[in-house]
Amino acid sequence: xxxSPSPFAQPHPGLRIKEYQAVVPxxxxxxxARYPQEATDLLDRIWSRHNELIPYGQYGLDWIRxxxxxxxxxxxxxxxxxIESAVRRFTAVDGSVTVLARDLSRSVGFEMGKQMVHRAENxxxxxxxxLSNDGMSLEGQSFDWVLQALKEAGAKEVxxxxxxxxxxxxxxxxxxxxxxxxxxxxxxFQYKLGYLTDQQIENTRHIMxxxxxxxxxxxxxxxxxxRVTGYIDWRGSLDVISRDPESPYYxxxxxxSTSLYLPKEFLQADTIKAYGHGRIVLDLFLPVMRTRALxxxxxxxxxxxxxxxxMKLSGIRMRDVPELALGTLDQIGRALSGGTYNPFPxxxxxxxxxxxxxxxxxQRLNDDSSSEFYWKNWIEM
Numbered sequence: 001x002x003x004s005p006s007p008f009a010q011p012h013p014g015l016r017i018k019e020y021q022a023v024v025p026x027x028x029x030x031x032x033a034r035y036p037q038e039a040t041d042l043l044d045r046i047w048s049r050h051n052e053l054i055p056y057g058q059y060g061l062d063w064i065r066x067x068x069x070x071x072x073x074x075x076x077x078x079x080x081x082x083i084e085s086a087v088r089r090f091t092a093v094d095g096s097v098t099v100l101a102r103d104l105s106r107s108v109g110f111e112m113g114k115q116m117v118h119r120a121e122n123x124x125x126x127x128x129x130x131l132s133n134d135g136m137s138l139e140g141q142s143f144d145w146v147l148q149a150l151k152e153a154g155a156k157e158v159x160x161x162x163x164x165x166x167x168x169x170x171x172x173x174x175x176x177x178x179x180x181x182x183x184x185x186x187x188x189f190q191y192k193l194g195y196l197t198d199q200q201i202e203n204t205r206h207i208m209x210x211x212x213x214x215x216x217x218x219x220x221x222x223x224x225x226x227r228v229t230g231y232i233d234w235r236g237s238l239d240v241i242s243r244d245p246e247s248p249y250y251x252x253x254x255x256x257s258t259s260l261y262l263p264k265e266f267l268q269a270d271t272i273k274a275y276g277h278g279r280i281v282l283d284l285f286l287p288v289m290r291t292r293a294l295x296x297x298x299x300x301x302x303x304x305x306x307x308x309x310x311m312k313l314s315g316i317r318m319r320d321v322p323e324l325a326l327g328t329l330d331q332i333g334r335a336l337s338g339g340t341y342n343p344f345p346x347x348x349x350x351x352x353x354x355x356x357x358x359x360x361x362x363q364r365l366n367d368d369s370s371s372e373f374y375w376k377n378w379i380e381m
Contacts, residue, residue, distance in 0.1 A: 002174075002175075002176055002245045002246065003176065004246065004247075004250045004251070005248050005250075006245075006247065006248050006249060006252070007363055008178055008179060008180075008249075008250060008251030008254075008363075009176045009178055009179070009251050010179065011179050011190060011192070012179065012181065012190055014366075014367070015181070015190045015366070015367060016186070016189035016190065017189070017190055017191075017192050018189055018190070018192070019191070019192055020169070020170070020180070020191035020192065020194050020298045021194050022168055022170070022296060027106055027107075032106050035106070035110075035111045036111050038108050038111070039112040039114075039115050042077050042081065042108070043115055043116070043119070045322075046085045046321075046322045047089075049320065049322035049323070050085065050086055050326065053322070053323055053326055054326070058326075059326040059327060059329065059330035060330050060333045060334065061086065061090060061326065061329055061330065061333065062090075063333040063336055063337070064087060064090035064091060064095070064333070065090050065091065065093070065094060065095060066091070066094040066095045067091065067095045067158075067159055067227075068097075068098075068150065068153060068154075068155035068156075068157065068159070069091070069095070069096065069160075069161065070098045070100070070150070070158045070161075070219070071083060071087065071097065071098070071099050071100070071161050071163065072100045072160070072161070072162045072163060072164050072212070072215070073100070073162065073163040073166075074101065074161070074163055075099065075101040075103055075109040075110070075112045075113040075131075076107075076109035076112060076291075076293075077108060077112075077292055078163065078289065078292070078293050079163050079232060079286060079289060079324060079328065080161075080164075080232075081109075081112055082321050082324070082325035083161060083163065083328060083329065084116060085322075085325070086325050086326060086329055087329070088116070088119070088123070088129070091125075092123045092125070096129065096130075096153035096154070096155055097120070097125070097129050097130075098130045098131075098146065098149045098150060098155075098158075099113070099116065099130070099132070100132055100135065100136050100146070101113050101131065101135070102134065102135030102166075103133060108292070110133065113131050116131060117129065117131050127152040127153060128153045128154075129153075130152070136164065136207075136211055136212075136215055138215060139218070143218065147224070150224055156223075156224065157224070157225040157226075157227050158226055158227065159226075159227055159336075160215070160216050160219070160226050160229050160230070161229075161230040161232075161332070162208075162212045162215075162230070162231050163232050164207065164212065165208070165293045165296075166204075166208050167204045167207075167259065167262070168196055168201075168203065168259060169193065169254075169255035169258070169259060169297055169298055170193055170194050170195060170196035170200065170255070170259050171193050171194065171195045171258050171259070172195075172258060172259060173195060175245055175258065176250070177192050178192075178250075178251035178254065178258055179191065179193075179251075180193065180254045180298045180299035181299055181362060181365055182298055182299050182301070183302050183375065187367055188365060188366070188367045191298040191299065193255060193258055193298065201259065201262070204259055204262050204263060205262045205263055205266070206263075207263070208263035209262060209263030209264070209266030210263075210266055212231065212263070212266065213231075213266050213267065213269075213270040216229050226279075227280065227336065228280040228281070228282070228332055228335060228336055229270075229274075229279070229280070229281045229282070230282045230284060230328065230331075231270075231271065231281070231282065231284065232286060233264050233267060233268070233283050233284060233285050233286070234264075234288075234348075235285050235346075235355075236254075236260070236261065237256055237260070237261040237264035237265075237268070238268075239252070239253050239257065242256075242257040243257050243261065252359055254297070254298060254299045254300075254303075255297055255298055255299075264283075267283050268283055271343050271344065274343075275343045280335050280336065280341075281343060282331060282341075282344070282345060284331060284344075284345050284347060285344065285345065285347060285348050286347050286348055287307075287319065287324070287347065287351045288300070288303055288304045288307050288348075289321050289324065290304040290321075291321060301381075302365075302375075302379050303358075303362070305378070305379040305380060305381060306358060306362065306378050306379060307354060308380075310354045310357060311350070311351075318350075319347070319350065324347055328347065331345040331347070361378060365378065365379075
């Protein structure tokens, strides 16, 4: 195996090491009992936050009215759920929403999906709102369901936004190990990323990558025009040098240097292929968003707190998830306006100036309470 010169390929001296393997935790009966109320609170908070933001007119959203939307991965407390809420608000009179989800029946996302349908019914959507929990598919019964839903909604042209989060964090065969700092009940430790199986690697490429870009083509083949496609991305997927084990920067993006970039390559390639050739495709880069999905990315929860601390020290205003949903829709609207548009919009522009600083901090984070880089000075969980 190649020996990497990168500090991220070496364990931090004195810190506990845990082998990382992705495990979906089984919720307790008490947690499950709270999910309906948590879903209500999340949807209410998103709606209230949009009530605050929309009147300012900072984001162009009127284009949403009368449009038909296919939203993949749009349940749950992340960006997709906030996009659904905004789209549902602006299509209440005309237009439609079709949501494709795949949530465990005992989850907040599943409960949010149920409530989204109920709220749409109360808003008078009728056959203009559909939600499937069978996930995305390129053929068969699940895909036929989508076509039928769009037919019932009267949709001949759609806006397709993919917010699916289904990739596996881990190492590819033969690559040097990477160590990622994280926090548990005992304090700071480091994950040693484990190796993925061939099937896990293929699933990571396929669900969020290959299938995401083929889906709008299948819609087009079935007679549904895809007016615009929007993919959700993160800047770590662009850091090609961090994937090179011979580079001193190897592994600095944590699991985005190892496997999480794999599906993004499909999204970026499709965006490049479409640009200037008749299809409107956007690959939108979002900042670190503190949502439940971060718990499935080693090091991501502490990273969100370190960025929050750096922003406070730098006087930079954070953008919450509901606001980022409006920013995403604003960028899609700009692309639809008919003028020149950026196919790679950056909604993480407030974080980019902090990234070099972040890498220096995370390398120095330690468990010494007398140190400037004692983890509790930077991670206020």
